[in-house]
Amino acid sequence: MSLVELHAIHKSFGELEVLKGIDLSIDEGQVIALIGKSGSGKSTLLRTINGLEVIDDGVIIVDGKKISDRDADLLGLRLQVGMVFQQFNLFPHYTALENVMLSPQVVKKQSKAEAKQIAEEMLAKVGLADKMMHYPDQLSGGQQQRVAIARALAMKPKVLLCDEVTSALDPELVNEVLAVVRQLAEEGMTLVMVTHEMRFAREVCDKLVFMHQGRIHETGDPETVFANPKTPELASFVGGLA
Amino acid sequence: MAYKFDFGAIVPHWQLLFDGVILTTELTVIGAVVGVGLGIMGAWARASRAPVISQIVGVYVELIRNTPFLVQLFFIFFGLPALGVKLTEFQAAVLAMIVNLGAYSTEIIRAGILAIPQGQIEAAQSLAMNRVQIFRYVVILPALKKIWPALSSQIVIVMLGSSVCSQIAAEELTFGANYIQALNFRAFEVYFVVTGLYLVMSILLRMGLKVLGNFLFERRRHV
Numbered sequence: 388m389s390l391v392e393l394h395a396i397h398k399s400f401g402e403l404e405v406l407k408g409i410d411l412s413i414d415e416g417q418v419i420a421l422i423g424k425s426g427s428g429k430s431t432l433l434r435t436i437n438g439l440e441v442i443d444d445g446v447i448i449v450d451g452k453k454i455s456d457r458d459a460d461l462l463g464l465r466l467q468v469g470m471v472f473q474q475f476n477l478f479p480h481y482t483a484l485e486n487v488m489l490s491p492q493v494v495k496k497q498s499k500a501e502a503k504q505i506a507e508e509m510l511a512k513v514g515l516a517d518k519m520m521h522y523p524d525q526l527s528g529g530q531q532q533r534v535a536i537a538r539a540l541a542m543k544p545k546v547l548l549c550d551e552v553t554s555a556l557d558p559e560l561v562n563e564v565l566a567v568v569r570q571l572a573e574e575g576m577t578l579v580m581v582t583h584e585m586r587f588a589r590e591v592c593d594k595l596v597f598m599h600q601g602r603i604h605e606t607g608d609p610e611t612v613f614a615n616p617k618t619p620e621l622a623s624f625v626g627g628l629a
Numbered sequence: 630m631a632y633k634f635d636f637g638a639i640v641p642h643w644q645l646l647f648d649g650v651i652l653t654t655e656l657t658v659i660g661a662v663v664g665v666g667l668g669i670m671g672a673w674a675r676a677s678r679a680p681v682i683s684q685i686v687g688v689y690v691e692l693i694r695n696t697p698f699l700v701q702l703f704f705i706f707f708g709l710p711a712l713g714v715k716l717t718e719f720q721a722a723v724l725a726m727i728v729n730l731g732a733y734s735t736e737i738i739r740a741g742i743l744a745i746p747q748g749q750i751e752a753a754q755s756l757a758m759n760r761v762q763i764f765r766y767v768v769i770l771p772a773l774k775k776i777w778p779a780l781s782s783q784i785v786i787v788m789l790g791s792s793v794c795s796q797i798a799a800e801e802l803t804f805g806a807n808y809i810q811a812l813n814f815r816a817f818e819v820y821f822v823v824t825g826l827y828l829v830m831s832i833l834l835r836m837g838l839k840v841l842g843n844f845l846f847e848r849r850r851h852v
């Protein structure tokens with residue numbers, strides 16, 4: 388059984404049906420890239436996996452457990468599934484270290500010493516050992532995003548969701564964040580990432596999922612999919628990027 | 630015949646003014662602490678997704694904001710005994726101030742909560758925090774920081790508004806002033822001095838709130 392299984396997921400915003408029956412399974416250690424045009428439903432799909440969007444129909448199974456939208460289930464789900472956002476979303480009134488320590492302390496009830504040790508470890512891992520006492524507005528975008536990754540990792544999730552984590556960054560800061568993601572992938576972290584970085588997707592991901600109009604339109608391993616797109620939509624999407 | 634000023638006529642009654650200042654201060658401190666606490670809970674209820682509670686709080690806020698403080702005070706002191714709730718002058722005054730500030734600060738704090746970017750709340754949700762944890766650790770402090778100047782002004786308004794509590798014979802500063810001028814007929818001198826006392830208290834209160842704000846929102850790297 389896969390780590391995450393999505394069956395026949397449907398989601399509408401009012402009249403607009405954004406997800407029209409998504410089936411996807413994510414194996415442990417797999418690195419999946421979600422690609423597709425703007426508005427194709429990539430973010431919405433990602434957000435259903437940790438319950439930020441409540442689905443209208445379908446089944447989500449994480450680590451063998453079926454998720455409903457009851458509060459207890461959602462909190463349990465989110466312990467397994469971390470998320471990093473385009474806009475970093477650090478808490479402005481806490482230092483980098485406090486940002487990372489907060490949830491382990493208040494949610495997992497770790498002692499301060501324990502939370503601090505893990506937080507320091509995670510911040511060192513993303514290359515920010517020397518910025519722990521900085522507040523978010525004292526950090527560059529790339530540094531903030533790396534703190535956000537450390538913050539998600541400190542909860543020891545089984546899966547990490549990344550929604551265009553480099554799209555809000557100046558070009559020269561993109562690589563420092565991608566390097567961290569690449570390192571996570573190499574360490575065996577299960578990752579699902581929405582990305583426009585096609586070269587990165589090709590090099591790092593095991594599986595490419597192309598979304599089109601609320602459906603998974605084409606999927607496969609990146610090399611094959613990029614070299615021989617089967618559908619005209621993907622061909623034009625890939626072509627449009629080159 | 631010109632009026633002869635005689636500020637010395639107040640001196641024998643200084644104790645009344647002093648007691649008045651103390652009582653006004655007590656009313657303000659209790660009213661502010663409990664009233665803002667009520668406002669925080671009210672704002673949370675307004676911002677929450679529980680429609681019934683949110684609407685009840687909404688009615689409370691509108692009721693208080695659209696009626697005079699003096700009438701609210703009279704209702705509590707003279708009206709509630711009909712329901713068997715009999716309060717002392719001080720209790721009625723402090724309750725009126727709490728209820729009044731609670732309503733105004735609900736709206737002020739709610740604006741602060743609504744100004745917190747949705748992304749921060751989603752980040753906290755993604756970290757498996759529940760609603761109470763999100764409110765306590767992620768939302769309330771930055772929200773209060775955003776509206777602290779407006780909240781401070783409202784607290785000062787409530788302190789000045791406490792002067793009408795003299796109308797139910799709560800022995801705060803204005804009550805003391807009324808009493809003294811009834812004894813010595815030195816209305817100008819008494820109210821001149823009392824005006825000055827209110828002014829000084831307002832300035833001190835504003836400064837105190839500023840210091841408190843700096844303390845609450847100051848960046849402390851205490852890890």
Ligand SMILES: Nc1ncnc2c1ncn2[C@@H]1O[C@H](COP(=O)(O)OP(=O)(O)OP(=O)(O)O)[C@@H](O)[C@H]1O
Pocket residue numbers: 400403405423424425426427428429430431432
């Ligand atoms: N909360 C919402 N309310 C209403 N409509 C929404 C909401 N969120 C998303 N949508 C709509 O759903 C559709 C899919 O949005 P989604 O954000 O999933 O697209 P996306 O593939 O991530 O696009 P992008 O590449 O621009 O991020 C869009 O048409 C969007 O306008």
Ligand SMILES: [Mg+2]
Pocket residue numbers: 429430431581
């Ligand atoms: Mg998106």
